[in-house]
Amino acid sequence: MSTSSDTEPGLRTVDQAPSSARGTRLILHAATLGRPDAPVLADVELDIARGEILTVVGPSGCGKSTLLRSLAGLLPPLAGEIDQDEHPLAGPSAERALIFQEDALLPWRTLRANVELPLAIRRVPRSERRVQAEEWLACVGLADHARQLPHRVSGGQRQRAQLARALAGRPRAVLMDEPFGALDAQTRAGMQDLLVEVLRGTGATVVFVTHDVDEALFLGDRVALLGAGRLLAVRDVPHPRDRTALGDPARVALRRDVLTSLGT
Structure with a gap:
C-alpha cells in the first residue's frame, strides 16, 4: 500500500452520513477463540455496547484478528458463547462488516462499482444503488x-x-483490522478524523484493532487489552476522539498503564 503518495489535502467530512441501521450489542461469555487445533484466547468475557467504539490492542499474535473474525462469524467459538443482541451469533452476516488493512477492492471495478457491490447483493435497484x-x-x-480503478x-x-463500501451495506457493526496501519502518519491522522465524522451519522458499533496505543486512545470509548492468551482488561478512555486532550493527565496515565500492561 502506498505511503507518501497518500498524503493529500482536503479530506472532506460530513455532518451526517447517509442513513444506516442502529448499532448492535455484541457479547462474549466464557468464550475460547481460535481454531480447533490452535486456540488463541481463553475465557473471554466482553460486552460491547450498541454504538460504542471499542479499540483492541496487544502484541503480535495475541489474538486481536482472531477476536475480530470470531465477532464476524468466520470462526465459531471453541467454547462459551458469542451473542448479538442476546441471540447466538450464527455465522457471517451483512449486519457485521469486516475491514482489513489491505483494501480488498476488486481491481477490475471502479471505486463506485466497488461501493455498489453490497447494494447489488441486497438487490437494490441499479439507479438507486x-x-x-x-x-x-x-x-x-x-x-x-x-470512475477511477x-x-x-x-x-x-x-x-x-x-x-464507503463497508458502510454502504448499512451494517450494524463495523469490525476493523489495522485498517490504517500501512498509511503514513499524516494520512493516518486524516483517516482517523474522517472515520469519526462518517461514523457519527451511522450509529454503528465499531471494534477497531490496532498496534498503535495512541490511535486506540484517540478513537475508543474503551480500550481492550489482550495478552498471554486472554483478555487482560477493558478500560474507559477519558475524552475519546478529542485531540486537544492528548496531554490530559487522565489520558496520559491511561496511556502509561496500557503500555505497562502490554510490556512495552
Missing part, C-alpha cells in the same frame, strides 16, 4: 474519483473507498 454509492463516496471525499488512486484513497 448508484445514487447511494455516490453519496458514500462524497462522504469520504472521493466524489471526483468515482483502484490502482489509479493512492492507498489512503483506497482505504476511504473500502470504508
